[in-house]
Amino acid sequence: MPRHAYVNGRYLPHGQAAVHIEDRGYQFADGVYEVVPVYKGILVDEGPHLDRLERSLGELRIPMPMSRAALKLVSHELMRRNDLSHGFLYMQVTRGVAPRDHKFPERAQPALVMTTRQTKPHSEKMLSEGLKVITVADIRWQRCDIKSTSLLPNVLAKQQAAEAGAYEAWQVDAEGRITEGSSTNAWIVTAEGKVVTRDASHAILNGITRLALIELIRKAGYGFEERAFTIDEAKAAREAFLTSSTSFALPVTRIDDTPVGNGHPGILFAKLRAHYMDYMAGLEETT
């Protein structure tokens, strides 16, 4: 069965799906996106992902390309056509097609593209050994809360990580505090056993996985703090991990060349990941 993509009103074979060369997403990265995980055929936290999409669009004054109900219909139809069970749905909305000019065009229609990708579960090795992250300067703009397709600093950071044999790059602000990874949120567990992640502000993307995990942490009654932490605190932490729609929760066992804790994935991490996997397994179709 050929894989399909949705492009501005049409379902097309993935290889033939294309947008106009004057799409403002292509020329200015004038657009936003969402990556929604698909677990056992169900879109995980579809509502919160759509809320964030709407918020990102609102911040950039791009209209919604269609109603939320219509967006849900298209996503579900694309998943059905692609027989997607595990992986993710990618949605991108740009300000549309217009002759190149920085200011907003008067008459552009927002452009909507959706694709899906089937993925394999994370390897046992990743979970049993944990991952390495490197630290890099956070050179992004001051509105990282908007899920913009303008991702050059993130691309450069992830490439630097890959070249250093690391899974992710944790970005560090001017005060030496970690903001987040290039495509993931950053977490530590302190010596006292408190789970810490940076507070949501313009400095980070407020991850949907992050929000779901915070809820689970609160329900389970673990100690938790939402605040910034420095590279030094992270390196001295008992445990570290990262979250995102494609990583769920993965253990971090090395930051630059420093092993985290005893160098093995932490006990609290394993509990939190189990909570999150149970949470996903318990989700039911909402539409």
Ligand code: PDD
């Ligand atoms: N990235 N921080 C950044 C900078 C991100 O790009 C992402 C997601 C996250 C985690 O957010 P969430 O839990 O909602 O996925 C944090 C997606 C997966 C990506 O760009 O592919």
